[in-house]
Amino acid sequence: MAIRCPKRERREVSSRIVVVGGGFAGFWAAVAARRVAPAEFDVVMASRQATQQMRPRLYEANPESLQIDLSPILQKIGIEFVPGEATALDHIARKLVLDHKKELEYGRVVVATGSALRRPLLPGADEAYSIDTVAEAISFDKRLAEITRNSGAPTLAVVGAGFTGVELTLELRDRIAHHGAPGAAEHARILPFDAADVVGRELGAGPRPVIEAALAEARVELRLAVSVTALARDSVLLSDGQTISADAVVLTTGMAAAEFARNIPGERDRLGRIVVDRSLRTPASAAIFVAGDAAAVDGGDGHLVLQSCQHALQLGRFAGENAARDLIGVPTIPYVQPPYVTRFDLGRSGAVFTRGWERTVELTGAEAKAVKRRINREIIYPPFDATREELLALSSVEPALQRRPTLKSQRSP
Numbered sequence: 440m441a442i443r444c445p446k447r448e449r450r451e452v453s454s455r456i457v458v459v460g461g462g463f464a465g466f467w468a469a470v471a472a473r474r475v476a477p478a479e480f481d482v483v484m485a486s487r488q489a490t491q492q493m494r495p496r497l498y499e500a501n502p503e504s505l506q507i508d509l510s511p512i513l514q515k516i517g518i519e520f521v522p523g524e525a526t527a528l529d530h531i532a533r534k535l536v537l538d539h540k541k542e543l544e545y546g547r548v549v550v551a552t553g554s555a556l557r558r559p560l561l562p563g564a565d566e567a568y569s570i571d572t573v574a575e576a577i578s579f580d581k582r583l584a585e586i587t588r589n590s591g592a593p594t595l596a597v598v599g600a601g602f603t604g605v606e607l608t609l610e611l612r613d614r615i616a617h618h619g620a621p622g623a624a625e626h627a628r629i630l631p632f633d634a635a636d637v638v639g640r641e642l643g644a645g646p647r648p649v650i651e652a653a654l655a656e657a658r659v660e661l662r663l664a665v666s667v668t669a670l671a672r673d674s675v676l677l678s679d680g681q682t683i684s685a686d687a688v689v690l691t692t693g694m695a696a697a698e699f700a701r702n703i704p705g706e707r708d709r710l711g712r713i714v715v716d717r718s719l720r721t722p723a724s725a726a727i728f729v730a731g732d733a734a735a736v737d738g739g740d741g742h743l744v745l746q747s748c749q750h751a752l753q754l755g756r757f758a759g760e761n762a763a764r765d766l767i768g769v770p771t772i773p774y775v776q777p778p779y780v781t782r783f784d785l786g787r788s789g790a791v792f793t794r795g796w797e798r799t800v801e802l803t804g805a806e807a808k809a810v811k812r813r814i815n816r817e818i819i820y821p822p823f824d825a826t827r828e829e830l831l832a833l834s835s836v837e838p839a840l841q842r843r844p845t846l847k848s849q850r851s852p
């Protein structure tokens with residue numbers, strides 16, 4: 440439904456909406472802002488690069504293929520792209536600073552700078568591998584290829600047995616086989632560690648038996664209730680004094696809001712996320728909206744949003760729509776998140792699909808894997824084949840209007 444622009448009584452300093460970040464939240468925020476804002480208003484995306492990193496797939500093989508160019512789609516719908524590192528934000532003068540020098544004035548800004556790995560504050564933590572960004576995942580993959588060439592029975596240590604750690608752990612044998620060493624894949628020792636006394640603590644008790652069965656099936660040597668006290672590229676030191684040698688150590692120790700969020704005035708939660716109201720606006724500054732992994736807000740169901748794609752995609756749409764509504768003088772709308780589900784890849788054991796915050800298991804095995812694949816390889820990708828009008832329509836905050844036919848270039852291998 441078209442939103443009519445009322446005659447503006449308040450004169451805005453700038454009619455530009457700037458979206459900072461080109462991830463899942465930033466992309467849909469920019470498209471939604473473009474849908475709502477009249478043509479004479481500029482919508483600008485400012486991000487490091489005009490590419491979107493498919494972070495939920497970075498535990499998979501071929502990480503170099505998991506970065507996609509947003510330029511054609513941004514051009515198609517009239518969103519200007521400005522490359523750069525956002526380094527400051529002057530919320531009084533309403534200016535975003537890029538690379539410490541270039542200033543971008545805004546009428547409204549959407550902060551969608553996402554999250555980054557929480558590297559533990561331990562000696563040697565900077566030396567360990569991670570899969571948080573495409574560049575980091577490529578670096579780990581190169582090491583995996585090297586190990587595969589040099590060892591018939593490699594040892595891999597994964598620090599953190601939460602969502603990402605378990606998905607990576609269960610993919611590792613096939614990743615080694617992918618590098619041409621099926622024998623080494625079967626003989627590899629895979630050692631995930633976690634300080635918690637259960638695996639995947641944040642996933643709750645519902646799917647745990649299925650996850651534990653998959654880990655046993657994969658012959659993974661899971662070590663729980665153990666603290667890592669120091670790290671290096673090739674070893675892990677444990678709190679009991681034991682040193683574990685490994686061909687590679689990978690950190691999957693959770694995420695926190697990316698550093699840029701520190702520039703935004705107001706309250707933070709324990710993950711460094713900016714606390715916003717239900718319109719996704721910061722109480723401390725009326726022209727700032729926040730989306731995705733940078734935002735802490737109730738999803739309308741009594742639960743704080745998670746740092747996940749399903750939340751980022753919807754938060755982005757609401758933040759973009761509300762930033763544009765507010766700029767043209769139309770009331771904002773309260774953010775509502777569709778019912779929460781989890782899709783968790785279990786490698787050779789398929790996947791597990793849960794529904795609700797109690798995480799009731801609904802599907803397992805190959806059936807759940809098919810759902811996970813469709814989400815990771817189609818649904819979360821920007822719809823490149825859509826026309827301008829289809830794209831704008833897909834940025835609706837109404838879940839029923841976000842469904843799209845499967846388009847050829849939306850699919851990825």
Ligand SMILES: Cc1cc2nc3c(=O)[nH]c(=O)nc-3n(C[C@H](O)[C@H](O)[C@H](O)COP(=O)(O)OP(=O)(O)OC[C@H]3O[C@@H](n4cnc5c(N)ncnc54)[C@H](O)[C@@H]3O)c2cc1C
Pocket residue numbers: 459460461462463464465485486487488490491492493494495496497498523524525526551552553554570571572603697698699730731732733746747748749751782
């Ligand atoms: C290995 C891994 C597996 C995951 N698996 C899943 C999963 O299975 N399911 C799920 O739902 N979620 C998963 N996630 C989480 C999911 O990827 C995030 O929740 C999602 O990416 C958040 O989207 P976002 O747009 O908020 O942030 P991001 O995707 O992090 O995008 C942030 C954007 O902002 C840009 N940016 C950041 N700082 C600046 C700056 N200062 N200046 C300019 N640009 C900046 C970045 O370059 C990027 O373009 C996973 C994450 C990882 C790392």
